Amino acid sequence: MKKIFFFLLFLFFLPGLNKTAHASEEPLTDSAQESLLDSIDLQEIEDTLRELSAVESFSFRDAVASFLKGETPFTLEEIGLLCRKLLFSELSRQKQLAFQVILLVIASAVFSNFVKIFENSQIADIGFYMIYLLISTLLLQAFVSMNEIVGEAFSALLSFMKVLLPSYLLTIVFSSGTVAALGFYEATLFGMFLLETAMMKIMIPAVNYYLVLLILNQLSKEDYFSKLAELLELLISWGIKTVMGVVIGLQTVQCLIAPAVDSMQNSVLHRLAKSIPGIGNAFDAVSETVTGSAVILKNAVGVAGMLAVLAICLLPVLKLLVSVLLFRFLCAVIQPVCEKRMVECIGSISRGSYLLMKILLSGVAVFLISLAMITAALKG
Template sequence: MQKALAAGTAGSGIPGEDSEAVVSQSLEEYMPGVDLETVEKFLEEMDRDIKAYMPELDLKEMVYKLARGELGISAVEIMKGLIKYLFKELVANSRLLGQLLILAVLCAILQNVQSAFEQGTVGKIAWFVCFLVLLSLALGSFTIALQTGRQAIEDMVAFMNAMLPVLITLLTAMGNVTSAALFHPLTIVVLSTISTLVKNVVFPLIFFAVVLGLANNITSRVEVSRLASLLKEWSVGLLGLFFTVFIGFMMVQGIAGAVADGIAMRTAKFGIGVFVPVVGKLFSDALEAVVGTSLLLKNAVGLVGILAVFFICAFPVLKIVSIMIIYKTAAAVIQPIGDKLIADSLNVMGNSLTIVFAAVTAVGIMFFFVIAIVVGAGDFSLMLR
């Protein structure tokens, strides 16, 4: 407590090297008490996967830099890494584009020479087999994109399960007991529930919509285009509903807890300073120093968490976007030279991947808001004091 008081007293002096030294000293005292092992392990594993495209993520070093007002990561470097990764995925998926174009040209040739076969039956069968091979190839890559989105959501949930306890611990150290009690059980439950619903309800609806759209293109005897459109609308509607409910829930929870904590801490500080003789003011100032250091550490850890969520979400999203670009490009090139059904089928899958992209991005934004609201709850309660 005395160390915290000394830090708070020194921090109130002239800003400069002395204040930076006080900040570093305060962080050195408090960092060992914060369990960052799980978060660091997660970041190390993630960093191994993307180290060729993103800067190294050292949690403790980033926290120290952020506490001193330094970001420690170049935005230009991040953008270069993202563009480099997108280009790498486009090159990797160029093989798929070539296969789709070759099969489309083969289908066009078979369609044009159908009259050379007796009654055209053999030609129709050959065209149909080639068409099914093309759809199977495209559907396989679509399934990979869907699985990529599913894995991205699971990774974000795993990271938040490691990050939230750290933020809530720091929130408690600031005296925000009510906010911590509200956030800890409810937020994790709501996050897991909505993520599970997106993976197990929204994604299957998108997949079934694609299958029905392809089936509608294969045969004209059964019209299921309306049903496919309905499933797409349901998936988009459910995604919007989940997002709205979650953001509303978090906003109400964060504001209510912050107001209660702000009033309680202001009352406690006033009571200690006034009613406890001699040492009351000393303890009140020491409490303020502890809260200030916890606030600094919480904001730094929160910003690191936001950056990590961005990285976890960005790379799978870019992979999905690369496959979507391949589908759209193939559909645009095939339409003038091949069968309209092939172009329409590829366009259906490309449009459906847009919804997958939106779903993963929406979940990433929800996790971003979770960290921002938890961090903001502490700042708001401090303002009310």
């Protein structure tokens, strides 16, 4: 496919080639980039991003066009304003939950101190369990919403990668060859399968069991489930590292082997074409220009894809970050006036949210590193 594309472009540019062709090299490069960009269908990517991304101002095609011109589609000030807006919006959304938890904790502290006057431990225990169950219900509702946020974020990532792959693979074929494109396609599909299977169907449910163990462990004054919870947390952390290691390792192998194979094939083709009397040098000049333009386009699409991944996951990550910090802050505030088990219950939600955030960030990192590696490794 790449050979046919080079030949058609050569026929298109051949009438304009003459002894002063080197003086018009820049317009030729721009024309080749525009021709390559027009040959890629980015509309489906745009439509998908409108549905999935919280960053409404981000346009994939505009980002690619900006990178082709050597510009950046955003500024650090714009990123800071966007993050600040989303962060304060999430804080205002969760302040009601924090207020309810603080009220229940204050009620628990007042009730427990009042019961001590009558020296009746059974009444104190009953009051503790009632308020503990109320707080646990509120916190579990919040955690269920966090679960949904992570699940929706993973689904959005997978949906975006499915529409990005065809266009990005086409740029890889233009710039490097079919071997590299096929290798990247296989490695990325395997990474998507691992994320969908290991992360969404195994690790996220495991975090739910982990949270249940932490909450049940605080119902009694004895420590029954803490070691089991620690074991489950360790297995989840190992699972995250294993998935990342497997996917990144596979991409590394592909980036070391596939570009070398394509480079050898392209080198043979260029030498044969250059040896043709009369038009060999002209064909070689055009093919080098087109290959360079294709590499620039591939890099632009790859970096724009990385930005799109960040745009999709920015809001979910900020929501989880706010939850982790909010519940940690609540633990610090109520610890002087509240029973230890109540503090540990609220802290368990923070620990569970932190694990969910690690799972989501690892999924984002897998796609970002994969796109970065393939963008940097293939140089035409």
